[in-house]
Amino acid sequence: MNTVAVYYDNPYLKELDSTVIEVLDNALVLDRTIFYPEGGGQRGDCGFISTSRVTSTVHDSDGRILHLVDNPHAFSKGQKVHISVDWAQRYRLMKAHTAQHMISGILYHQERTGTVAIHLGDDFLTVETDSPSLSRDLLYRVEDSVNAAIASSRSVSSRILSHEDAERLNLRRPIKVSSDVRIVTIDGVDEIACGGLHVASTSEIGCVQYDCQEVLRGHVRTVWRYAEGAQSQRRMEHEALREAGALLSCPAEDIVRSVSSLIERENSLKSALREKDAMIASLMLAGGKKVFASPVEISSYQKLCSEDRTFFAAYEGPKGLSWLMSADEDTFKAFRIRFPQLGAKGGGRAFCWQGSAGCDMKTLLETAEEILA
Numbered sequence: 001m002n003t004v005a006v007y008y009d010n011p012y013l014k015e016l017d018s019t020v021i022e023v024l025d026n027a028l029v030l031d032r033t034i035f036y037p038e039g040g041g042q043r044g045d046c047g048f049i050s051t052s053r054v055t056s057t058v059h060d061s062d063g064r065i066l067h068l069v070d071n072p073h074a075f076s077k078g079q080k081v082h083i084s085v086d087w088a089q090r091y092r093l094m095k096a097h098t099a100q101h102m103i104s105g106i107l108y109h110q111e112r113t114g115t116v117a118i119h120l121g122d123d124f125l126t127v128e129t130d131s132p133s134l135s136r137d138l139l140y141r142v143e144d145s146v147n148a149a150i151a152s153s154r155s156v157s158s159r160i161l162s163h164e165d166a167e168r169l170n171l172r173r174p175i176k177v178s179s180d181v182r183i184v185t186i187d188g189v190d191e192i193a194c195g196g197l198h199v200a201s202t203s204e205i206g207c208v209q210y211d212c213q214e215v216l217r218g219h220v221r222t223v224w225r226y227a228e229g230a231q232s233q234r235r236m237e238h239e240a241l242r243e244a245g246a247l248l249s250c251p252a253e254d255i256v257r258s259v260s261s262l263i264e265r266e267n268s269l270k271s272a273l274r275e276k277d278a279m280i281a282s283l284m285l286a287g288g289k290k291v292f293a294s295p296v297e298i299s300s301y302q303k304l305c306s307e308d309r310t311f312f313a314a315y316e317g318p319k320g321l322s323w324l325m326s327a328d329e330d331t332f333k334a335f336r337i338r339f340p341q342l343g344a345k346g347g348g349r350a351f352c353w354q355g356s357a358g359c360d361m362k363t364l365l366e367t368a369e370e371i372l373a
């Protein structure tokens with residue numbers, strides 16, 4: 001006996017009375033269900049069978065609809081149960097699925113771009129196209145067309161056709177099943193063979209928003225926000241822009257220019273600081289001390305290392321002690337033997353060695369004095 005797929009007759013039904021017809025090791029099979037099994041890019045429904053949580057719903061290889069539960073043996077064959085679907089998740093997926101048909105349909109009919117793969121997530125959906133590149137303008141055009149169709153409350157309907165009749169419709173995507181075909185029509189927007197669940201009217205979606213794109217396997221994959229997810233994303237971005245504008249004391253349209261000039265200024269300050277540190281490093285060496293605690297980062301000494309100079313500089317920064325030594329290989333080897341005592345590590349090549357140390361500054365400098373003596 002097959003499970004009656006009540007979700008096709010009424011995708012809006014949230015609860016139903018049903019009967020257990022099979023008890024498996026990890027799942028229950030029911031005589032009728034409102035739980036949609038995973039397939040066609042739409043994940044399986046969650047919810048409850050009586051008080052037991054259904055973690056997902058899948059088809060098995062025999063075509064049975066399995067409701068995955070932790071404790072199937074708490075049930076018995078023939079037992080009457082009350083089932084309820086996780087409606088928030090299901091309704092979100094119905095909106096996502098319908099939005100995806102609209103995006104793919106408009107991409108195809110308006111922009112001659114096919115769809116090769118889709119993914120429906122909670123916060124966004126993706127449409128992988130057959131195109132190697134798509135302009136932002138084209139995708140904004142698609143966004144506008146989809147939103148205009150959403151606002152005009154197009155009806156979404158389905159019907160079953162014979163395979164032969166379905167082939168005659170010349171759909172944008174080849175039909176995958178060999179038997180009768182379920183055709184889903186969004187009035188004036190798209191028609192496609194699909195076994196998924198959709199909303200009854202496009203107005204239920206609210207809106208879609210093009211987010212970004214990436215190139216995968218030579219194809220552009222587009223990312224879209226939809227319904228409440230699009231609205232909350234837009235609000236979050238609006239707040240971020242408003243706060244950034246307040247920090248920078250400029251209107252939103254000037255934020256990029258303002259941040260660019262800040263980055264430029266930061267880079268020139270960093271470069272001036274590096275020059276100043278290099279000057280201090282030269283002065284430290286001019287003082288004639290061979291082993292010393294440096295007031296500037298040890299990277300400032302890299303260019304000063306040479307065969308003619310032997311010195312050891314240590315710097316205590318926020319990340320701990322670091323050191324640099326200008327010396328030949330034998331001197332470094334003698335120093336390296338002391339690494340375990342100093343909690344030190346590092347390397348390099350003659351005449352520039354550098355690393356870190358876990359001991360205190362005094363111990364490090366005393367050891368270096370011994371080595372360089």
Ligand SMILES: [Zn+2]
Pocket residue numbers: 097098101184194195196197198
């Ligand atoms: Zn669909």
